[in-house]
Every structure is written in C-alpha cells, then in structure tokens.
Amino acid sequence: MANPFVKQYLMTAGPTPIPPAVSEAMAQPMLYHRAPAFIEVYARCLEGLRLVFQTENDVLCFAASGSGGMESAAANLVEPGEPALVASCGKFGERWVELCDAFGARTVHLDAGWGNKVEPAELERQLRETPAKVVFTTLSETSTGVVNDIQALTQVAHDAGALIAVDAVSGLGAVPIPQDEWGVDVVVAGSQKALMCPPGLGFASANDAALEFAAGAGAHRYYFDWQRTVKGQRKDPPDSPFTPAVTLFLGLDVALRLIEEEGLEQVFERHRLLGRAARAAVRALDLELFGPEDENANVVTAIKLPEGIDGATVPKLMRDRYGVTIAGGQGHLKGRIARIAHCGYFGAFDILTTFAAFEMALRDAGHEVELGTGVGAAQAVFLEAGVPVAAPA
Numbered sequence: 188m189a190n191p192f193v194k195q196y197l198m199t200a201g202p203t204p205i206p207p208a209v210s211e212a213m214a215q216p217m218l219y220h221r222a223p224a225f226i227e228v229y230a231r232c233l234e235g236l237r238l239v240f241q242t243e244n245d246v247l248c249f250a251a252s253g254s255g256g257m258e259s260a261a262a263n264l265v266e267p268g269e270p271a272l273v274a275s276c277g278k279f280g281e282r283w284v285e286l287c288d289a290f291g292a293r294t295v296h297l298d299a300g301w302g303n304k305v306e307p308a309e310l311e312r313q314l315r316e317t318p319a320k321v322v323f324t325t326l327s328e329t330s331t332g333v334v335n336d337i338q339a340l341t342q343v344a345h346d347a348g349a350l351i352a353v354d355a356v357s358g359l360g361a362v363p364i365p366q367d368e369w370g371v372d373v374v375v376a377g378s379q380k381a382l383m384c385p386p387g388l389g390f391a392s393a394n395d396a397a398l399e400f401a402a403g404a405g406a407h408r409y410y411f412d413w414q415r416t417v418k419g420q421r422k423d424p425p426d427s428p429f430t431p432a433v434t435l436f437l438g439l440d441v442a443l444r445l446i447e448e449e450g451l452e453q454v455f456e457r458h459r460l461l462g463r464a465a466r467a468a469v470r471a472l473d474l475e476l477f478g479p480e481d482e483n484a485n486v487v488t489a490i491k492l493p494e495g496i497d498g499a500t501v502p503k504l505m506r507d508r509y510g511v512t513i514a515g516g517q518g519h520l521k522g523r524i525a526r527i528a529h530c531g532y533f534g535a536f537d538i539l540t541t542f543a544a545f546e547m548a549l550r551d552a553g554h555e556v557e558l559g560t561g562v563g564a565a566q567a568v569f570l571e572a573g574v575p576v577a578a579p580a
C-alpha cells in the first residue's frame with residue numbers, strides 16, 4: 188500500500204472513484220455469461236439502467252468506453268451522404284463531428300464555442316437554414332463544465348422534425364435528464380463517470396422513433412447494430428448477442444443498487460450541493476469560473492487559472508506533491524483552466540480536500556492565496572445545507 192501520508196484522491200471526470208462495494212463485487216470469480224447466476228445480474232442491471240435513464244426504453248449495453256456508445260449512435264443514425272447536425276460547445280461535442288464525418292454524413296457543425304451553452308434559438312435558426320433528420324449534442328460538456336438545456340434543445344429538434352441524440356456520458360446520474368419525460372430520442376452514457384464503475388461499458392438508450400429510423404439508416408455497423416442488441420436484450424430472459432463484460436456488470440449491479448438506495452433525486456441533490464460548494468470556493472479565491480455561472484453545472488467545475496503563473500503546473504503539483512488528481516484543460520485550454528470533477532462517488536470532504544490542495548498548489552505556483560479561503564467558503568455551503576454526515580453502518 189502506498190504511503191498514507193500521500194494518499195491518492197481521484198477528482199477527475201472519468202474514470203471516477205469506485206465505491207468499495209463495487210470493487211468487491213468485481214473481485215468475485217468469473218461467471219459464464221449464459222449461466223443463471225450471471226443472467227440474474229444482467230437482467231437486474233438492464234432494469235436498474237432504466238431507472239437511471241428514467242426511461243421505459245431498452246438501455247443497450249456495449250463493451251466499450253463512452254465513445255463506443257456515441258459511435259453506436261452514429262453507426263445507427265447517420266445516413267451516408269445526408270446531413271447530420273452537430274450542436275457542440277467543446278471537445279466532446281466535436282467528437283460527434285468526427286463520428287458523423289467517419290460515417291459519411293454531410294456534417295453541419297453549429298459551434299457555440301468552448302465555454303458557452305448551445306442556445307436553443309441558434310439551433311432553431313441552424314435547422315431552418317440546414318435541415319437535418321438528426322441532431323447530435325451534449326448534456327454535460329466535460330471539457331468546459333457547461334451543462335446544456337437538453338429539454339429545450341429536444342423541443343427545438345422535434346419542432347423541426349428531427350431526432351436528437353445526446354451524449355450524457357458524464358452527466359447521466361449527476362444532473363437530471365429524464366429521457367421519457369423530455370422525449371429525448373437517444374441518450375448515450377458510459378460506466379466510468381457518475382455511474383461509479385470502471386470504464387468499459389457504453390450505453391445507448393434509443394426510443395422507438397430512433398430505433399425505427401435506425402432500421403432504415405446507417406450503412407456500416409455490426410457489433411454496434413442496435414437492432415441486434417435490442418433483439419437479444421428483449422428476450423426472456425435477456426441475452427447479449429456477444430459476450431458481455433461480465434465483471435463490469437457485477438460492479439454495475441452494485442452501483443445501480445447504491446443509486447437506488449440513495450434515491451435518484453437525492454443523488455442529483457448531492458451533486459447540486461457539491462457543485463454549489465465548488466463554485467463558492469472559486470469565488471472566494473477570487474478566481475473566475477470558465478463558462479457561465481450556472482446552478483445546473485454540477486458535473487465538473489472548470490476554473491480559469493490566474494494570469495502570471497504557469498497554469499499547467501497546478502494540476503501537476505496537486506497530483507505529484509499532494510496526491511490529488513484533477514484535470515487540466517484540453518485542447519487550446521491546456522494550461523488555462525483546472526477542472527475539478529464531482530460526478531459519481533463524491534462527497535463533501537472530497538471537495539474540501541481538493542480545494543485545500545488547489546490552494547497549496549496555487550501558492551506553490553506563485554499565486555498569492557490566503558490558505559483556507561476557498562475551503563472555508565465550501566465548508567460554509569455544506570454547513571448551511573446541514574452537515575453531510577456518514578450514514579450509520
């Protein structure tokens with residue numbers, strides 16, 4: 188075991204920390220995927236996923252990272268040579284562009300710019316100008332912390348007769364996206380963020396309209412063919428057309444139970460509180476958030492690093508000197524922002540620990556900081572909300 192004096196804290200938006208009970212379940216002996224012992228777990232996971240996706244759809248499961256879930260959407264929804272509209276506001280939104288291009292779409296890119304939200308009115312204008320049958324967008328843009336208004340964007344897409352596919356890889360299970368209530372056609376996610384599991388499962392929840400459209404669209408797909416997976420998962424008992432990631436399902440079974448026990452609304456509330464505390468710490472430190480002040484941006488807090496210091500050293504110092512791993516900026520934001528994640532298995536003291544290390548690293552990097560300023564502001568938020576105490580064993 189590593190030196191406890193430099194205990195490690197994982198504060199990135201994926202992979203995220205895993206509850207011990209999840210790790211423990213995955214240490215069990217391997218199961219044959221057609222044996223009743225696994226099928227029971229598999230069936231329970233498929234039901235539990237419906238609860239988190241807030242849907243009656245079959246949540247299709249693939250052995251893949253979150254991008255695999257996204258690729259399944261492109262493989263099933265992109266019609267080669269036809270327009271596909273991507274509404275992006277950061278690195279992960281741009282992945283939709285790359286995917287649509289790879290599957291031969293005439294991709295139209297509505298780029299809201301990194302750090303902005305996709306404006307529903309802009310999407311409306313773009314769809315009038317360049318109609319498309321499918322809109323691809325992002326719930327939580329992990330590269331910037333921005334959370335888009337999926338309910339409004341769905342309305343706009345539907346009014347224009349388009350389907351909408353949403354990358355909720357980091358947002359699902361952290362901020363609300365009630366799929367059926369909002370009528371979101373496709374929601375894509377991955378196991379390693381708010382779902383508190385290791386990387387390796389990609390999910391796609393497609394409604395009947397999307398499945399029907401997919402049946403007549405798409406050109407190149409095999410493993411990611413939604414039809415094939417739907418057919419397997421709808422059998423009684425459910426069956427996976429390919430060998431499922433058995434070990435990950437054992438973990439997911441426990442993670443979904445933990446979410447159910449905490450209650451989905453309470454899970455969202457916890458994330459709201461973590462986000463609010465993180466933003467309060469940033470303000471108290473006299474630093475700026477990257478992106479708009481937003482009560483709903485509770486997945487990742489992105490912070491503009493102060494001018495005059497080498498920004499890239501801050502996450503590095505935090506990790507190497509203090510054992511707290513956060514993320515820096517991606518792409519052109521490298522060295523300009525720090526990203527502190529709080530999606531998944533995170534509590535109040537993760538935020539306090541992280542801001543303590545952040546303040547120390549800022550000071551090490553040469554930025555004047557009154558130690559405790561950010562931590563104190565976050566503490567005040569937690570105290571005001573009622574001190575989160577550990578549940579009795």
Ligand SMILES: *Cc1c(COP(=O)(O)O)cnc(C)c1O
Nearest residue numbers: 252253254279327329356357377
């Ligand atoms: C993490 C993430 C992904 C997918 O990442 P993988 O590395 O393929 O799991 C996609 N979109 C968003 C918004 C993400 O945060």
